Amino acid sequence: MFPNPVLQAPAPIVTRRLRLRAPKLEDAFEIDPIYNDFEVARWINVPHPCPTGFALERFQRFLTFPPHERCFIVSKKSDKKQRAIGLILANWTDAEKPPIIGFFLASRFHGKGFMGEALDAALKELFRLTNAEAIRASFYDGNIASDVLLKKKRFKPVGTSMDFNRATGKTEKQTDLILTRSVFEAE
Incomplete structure (x- = not known):
């Protein structure tokens, strides 16, 4: 349903302040401390x-460039080493549902507009790549930053669901949202 003709590292996407690029194995060592920051991991x-090894295992999968997902490493354009400051992951394994997107950013980069800028580029690429009519997202109750950002990007709530959160060890309520292609392209 959602093709992905690119089974190799896709070309980077450059925005005003950021570079969204394919993952490299070394990124696991920059993402690992972000995973270990409870203020990020919780969401x-x-x-x-x-x-130990969790990030490395995930990145080994990302490096196979699965045909049903796209991982964008977010780095600052001004950083010559292109160190990972965050990640956007989209997955469209379930042909019955629109692709789903998730994202995070290292705490020290929160509140600077980086994720909004990165999401604009990633959403444009995902709509182009998948030809989907909508993209899904979810956030755990209490995640005010994601709530505000997704609504700013014109995602609309479509319901709630329960999900087991490995960081807290609890089943938690999350808000489910959708962004339609027509709303995205109306900008």
């Missing part, structure tokens, strides 16, 4: 504390 459903 992204990774184990906390994050076990």
